[in-house]
Amino acid sequence: MTDVFIGLMSGTSLDGVDGVAVSFSDKRVQVLADASMAFSTDFKAELLALNTPGANELHRAALAGNAVAEAYAQVVASLKRQLAAQGIASACVRAIGAHGQTVRHQPRLATADGTTVGYTLQLLNPSLLAERTGIDVVADLRSRDVAAGGQGAPLVPAFHQQVFGQAGKTVSVLNVGGIANLSVLPGDPQQPVLGFDCGPGNALLDAWCLQHTGAAFDAEGQWAASGQCQPDLLRLLLEEPFFALAPPKSTGRDLFNGDWLHQRLKSLPNLRAQDVQNTLTELTARACATSIERYASQSSVVMVCGGGTFNCYLLQRLQVLLPTIPVEASDRHALAPLQVEAAAFAWLARQTIERRPGNLPGVTGAAGPRILGAIYPG
Secondary structure, three states: OOOEEEEEEOOOOOOEEEEEEEEEEOOEEEEEEEEEEEOOHHHHHHHHHOOOOOOOHHHHHHHHHHHHHHHHHHHHHHHHHHHHHOOOOHHHEEEEEEOOEEEEEEOOOEOOOOOEOOEEEEEOOHHHHHHHHOOOEEEOOOHHHHHOOOOOOOOOHHHHHHHHOEOOEOEEEEEEOOEEEEEEEOOOOOOOOEEEEEEEOOHHHHHHHHHHHOOOOOHHHHHHHOOOOOHHHHHHHHOOHHHHOOOOOOOOOOOOOHHHHHHHHOOOOOOOHHHHHHHHHHHHHHHHHHHHHHHOOOOOEEEEEOHHHHOHHHHHHHHHHOOOOOEEEHHHOOOOOOOHHHHHHHHHHHHHHOOOOOOOHHHHOOOOOOOOOEEEOO
């Protein structure tokens, strides 16, 4: 049988782990098994707290990295059981691509001597994951791109091109996780792939919903749909300089967090909570739609993946803002929405194992193609 690779993803939404076991042939990816595991409320709160400076954070981060590895190992165990039921032995799994949990993302950081040295930090103990699973682990997949002067993100556009690209047609792939990122896949193979972060995806929506309703997320966007967009608030939010930056660009909770929102709400007291939720949904929709209009107006389709795919109200707003381009969930085009990013990290693991570059310099801004990640033998 063709080698099997496992991909594990836990994104900025902090909702848990998505895992897939896949095989690759030419441009085709076949999902052989999939599994997911939710983070506990307490662990999610700890990961969120580690996004900002705090007491004893080095010790807490190390323990959180161990906990992420244990959660990943449980997902891998589920995938191995599913593979075994199909007669596929664990020995067929060549490697695990493990993303880890991003808690800081600072790809550009000025230093005293005038240089720019950045970093990106994903919590994970890959040695522990290799110990638990007995499978080679490929981890720390973003740092090499940052070391080469890149953003370290997004890394998925190269995978998107292989899986979702269509000859003669420009395709946009919009991943709406905690942060929203866009891949623009040209129909002409001579044209470069474009990719960048658009801005917040679910991060602000989930945080506001939890604060005011106690629910971890706004199911289908129903709470947002019950409110009304507040133009003055939307204008303040869209004044954030990140939105006007040209690619390559990436962002995270370092910028788009609760403090960022509350600073802008200070001048607009007494807004109804559901109206703020509606406006935050509009912010995500506008940031994504504007990016598509600016860089991919010729798209034949916008394929949406990630947890935001299940926010029906958000997708309705995207379709209204992009009336000439069909907005469709990615499961109509080869992969289910919650499988795409995990499959991308399985693909990145294969690239690393086979000593092939995993980044696109034109996307991340790196000095050139680089083999990404570090390998921890099983």
